Amino acid sequence: DQQVKQNSPSLSVQEGRISILNCDYTNSMFDYFLWYKKYPAEGPTFLISISSIKDKNEDGRFTVFLNKSAKHLSLHIVPSQPGDSAVYFCAASDNFGNEKLTFGTGTRLTIIP
Amino acid sequence: NAGVTQTPKFRILKIGQSMTLQCTQDMNHNYMYWYRQDPGMGLKLIYYSVGAGITDKGEVPNGYNVSRSTTEDFPLRLELAAPSQTSVYFCASRPFTGLIEAFFGQGTRLTVV
Numbered sequence: 001d002q003q004v005k006q007n008s009p010s011l012s013v014q015e016g017r018i019s020i021l022n023c024d025y026t027n028s029m030f031d032y033f034l035w036y037k038k039y040p041a042e043g044p045t046f047l048i049s050i051s052s053i054k055d056k057n058e059d060g061r062f063t064v065f066l067n068k069s070a071k072h073l074s075l076h077i078v079p080s081q082p083g084d085s086a087v088y089f090c091a092a093s094d095n096f097g098n099e100k101l102t103f104g105t106g107t108r109l110t111i112i113p
Numbered sequence: 114n115a116g117v118t119q120t121p122k123f124r125i126l127k128i129g130q131s132m133t134l135q136c137t138q139d140m141n142h143n144y145m146y147w148y149r150q151d152p153g154m155g156l157k158l159i160y161y162s163v164g165a166g167i168t169d170k171g172e173v174p175n176g177y178n179v180s181r182s183t184t185e186d187f188p189l190r191l192e193l194a195a196p197s198q199t200s201v202y203f204c205a206s207r208p209f210t211g212l213i214e215a216f217f218g219q220g221t222r223l224t225v226v
Contacts, residue, residue: 002155009153032213043117043203043217044156089155093213100171101215103148103155 003027004092006104014112019077021107023090026071030092034101035064035075038087047088048075077109085111115139119204119218126194126225134189134221136204142216143209145187147171147179149200150220156203162187163209194225 005024013019023033031052036044050057050064050073057064063076077084090104120135138145143164148156148171158171162181176198178190187206191198201222205215 004155006155034214036217041219043205043219045217046214049214100158100161101146101213103157105153105155 001026002105003030004090004102004104006088006090006107008107009105010108010110012110012112013080015082016079019075019080019084019109019111021075021077021088021090021109023073023075023104024071025073025092027092027094027102028071029094030102032093033064033066033073034091034093035062036089036091036103038089038106044089080109080111082111082113085109117204117206117216117218119202119221121221122219123222124224126191126223128194128196128225130194131190131192132194132223134191134202134204134223136187136189136218137185138187138204138206138216139185140206140208140216141184142206143184144207144215145181146205146215147177147187147189148203148205149173150203151200159189159202191223196225199223199225 034049035047037047038044048062066073087106087108089106091101117138146161147159157173160179162168201220204218207215
């Protein structure tokens with residue numbers, strides 16, 4: 001039972017354009033969401049997060065949007081840069097402060113110069 | 114700061130052999146985790162610990178054991194290696210309060226033949 005779903009295994013975007021990565025979840029108890037970025041042969045690194053009391057969080061070129069009614073979140077990267085090419089994982093936690101993170105399957109983003 | 118350090122980076126095991134994947138963190142984090150990532154899949158939680166002396170099972174604990182005798186170390190033990198345990202293993206940690214986001218090690222790529 002995949003509680004966090006990333007339905008696009010891959011995405012290619014031109015440099016300078018907007019990249020939009022999507023994530024859906026099924027567990028209505030999830031109340032904190034995170035995006036991680038992973039380069040080959042490295043561990044995931046934290047990118048940005050959002051709690052369920054917000055619908056948007058912005059950090060530089062990265063913005064995460066949360067639509068609780070649709071159980072959907074998205075990560076926007078503007079403008080996209082070659083260094084953004086990586087695998088992006090969506091993750092969720094329930095009961096803010098709960099120990100466990102549930103991860104999606106990841107989306108491989110390729111930025112085309 | 115070294116952060117989360119995993120050893121070894123690569124290992125090939127024969128079926129039935131045993132080994133311990135080492136994980137240590139120098140951030141004084143209470144929570145520590147072991148995840149595995151199979152190709153095309155997200156990260157699956159194997160075991161986690163909320164502090165020294167306390168461990169609990171995640172989604173996929175079968176075939177693994179852990180211990181947490183100190184805050185810093187969280188080794189993962191494979192007793193009878195099976196081909197199904199071929200995967201990339203990630204250790205992570207986070208503090209008890211404040212940050213939800215976990216910090217990951219660089220991973221151990223394990224092949225069981």
